[in-house]
Amino acid sequence: MDLTAAHSGYVFAAYGLTFVVLGFTIWLHVRRARRTAARLAGLEARQAPRRRTTTTREDA
Amino acid sequence: MRIEKYANPARFLSLQKSVQPWLTGSAVVLIVVGLYLGLVVAPPDYQQGETVRIMFIHVPAAWTAMMTYTFMAACSIVAIVMRHPLADMAAKAAAPFGAVFAFLALATGSLWGKPMWGTWWVWDARLTSTFVLFLLYLGYIAVWQAIEEPSRAAAIARIVAIVGFINVPIIKFSVDWWHSLHQGESVFRMGGPTIYPTILWPLLVMGLGYTVMFAALEFSALRTEVLARRIRQMEIAEAQGS
Numbered sequence: 134m135d136l137t138a139a140h141s142g143y144v145f146a147a148y149g150l151t152f153v154v155l156g157f158t159i160w161l162h163v164r165r166a167r168r169t170a171a172r173l174a175g176l177e178a179r180q181a182p183r184r185r186t187t188t189t190r191e192d193a
Numbered sequence: 194m195r196i197e198k199y200a201n202p203a204r205f206l207s208l209q210k211s212v213q214p215w216l217t218g219s220a221v222v223l224i225v226v227g228l229y230l231g232l233v234v235a236p237p238d239y240q241q242g243e244t245v246r247i248m249f250i251h252v253p254a255a256w257t258a259m260m261t262y263t264f265m266a267a268c269s270i271v272a273i274v275m276r277h278p279l280a281d282m283a284a285k286a287a288a289p290f291g292a293v294f295a296f297l298a299l300a301t302g303s304l305w306g307k308p309m310w311g312t313w314w315v316w317d318a319r320l321t322s323t324f325v326l327f328l329l330y331l332g333y334i335a336v337w338q339a340i341e342e343p344s345r346a347a348a349i350a351r352i353v354a355i356v357g358f359i360n361v362p363i364i365k366f367s368v369d370w371w372h373s374l375h376q377g378e379s380v381f382r383m384g385g386p387t388i389y390p391t392i393l394w395p396l397l398v399m400g401l402g403y404t405v406m407f408a409a410l411e412f413s414a415l416r417t418e419v420l421a422r423r424i425r426q427m428e429i430a431e432a433q434g435s
Contacts, residue, residue, distance in 0.1 A: 140308040
């Protein structure tokens, strides 16, 4: 690509915008995925002892 | 292998775990190769000059935006007819990515239009119908955001996806049905593409790269949706138990 050609600024702007928007979208998505997984792990850890105590022989 | 097998969320999660690295890796490789072909190998167009390189990101974004909406409409039909538990979640997970692709198609098209047409925007049939597609995505996302009860939100969102799908063939054939400033079909047309191979190949590789990127994002987002629904069920169970 000729960086000094006419209108090459529009090409830079288009590619720059695409990288920024796609990068931000992927970052948001990954952040949500991690937070959701962490929240589920926290809930499972919180509920696990309760489940265990209800199934022990002493409780029965 | 029956695809319905993977309508079970647990089976889907195990499939997603094994497929995800391949999808992500393939998307990265295809996009890197496509960028190399588009920015280094492809020559400038004899009329458009360097501006033709915007096509390698504009056209795949537009294709993927239309494909994503078609996928959402298909998922909505499957949700109504076959009651697959993952179908609504798949459509919901796809919508934000579709909106991003539609936005990028509009924005990069505008950046191409200014040097080539002398204007950022015209209310042309192709441009307007693509803008309507972007609004449909926003409307679909708004339905899920506005209605708290998932089953009610899903019922309305399915209608938005299926009714809105009528816009997809309008976008595709708008350049044939109306006099348009936008160029006519030059890739998927009867009689074969009219684009020279040095321009066509980067376009096709980038198109495939965007499609696989969507698939990678969709698989990952669907996993998040499944986990989010599990959280909701656990929270409801916890609230009822306390």
